[in-house]
Amino acid sequence: MEAHLDRTVFYANRYRSRNCQFEFKEQEPKKPWSLIAYDAHLAIARAYLMEGLYRVGKCYLDVLKPHIDNGFLSDRSLQNINYAAIGTTIWLI
Numbered sequence: 001m002e003a004h005l006d007r008t009v010f011y012a013n014r015y016r017s018r019n020c021q022f023e024f025k026e027q028e029p030k031k032p033w034s035l036i037a038y039d040a041h042l043a044i045a046r047a048y049l050m051e052g053l054y055r056v057g058k059c060y061l062d063v064l065k066p067h068i069d070n071g072f073l074s075d076r077s078l079q080n081i082n083y084a085a086i087g088t089t090i091w092l093i
Contacts, residue, residue: 001043001044001047002044002047005040005043005044009036009037009040010037010040013027014027014037015027015028015033015034015037015041016041016063022056022059022060023059024059024060024062024063026063029066030070032067032070032072032073033067033072035077038064038067038073038077038078041060041063041064042060042064044060045057045060045061048060
């Protein structure tokens with residue numbers, strides 16, 4: 001899943017890049033990402049946390065902290081991500 005999202009949503013280091021030590025570098029730190037990018041990044045973090053890889057999952061979550069502090073990622077935007085996911089699920093059924 002992560003490789004697919006890196007090739008599609010995060011292609012050519014569009015929003016952020018990471019090295020093999022899971023150290024991230026944002027391409028434009030003062031610019032918000034798209035909701036799709038936030039959702040993809042959170043999905044990767046969620047998968048690592050569910051597998052018990054807490055250190056790697058935390059690295060993914062640490063990247064989002066400045067976005068929350070700057071107001072780019074808020075409860076409202078997370079709610080929009082959830083509504084989009086529910087809408088997609090209903091559409092697929």
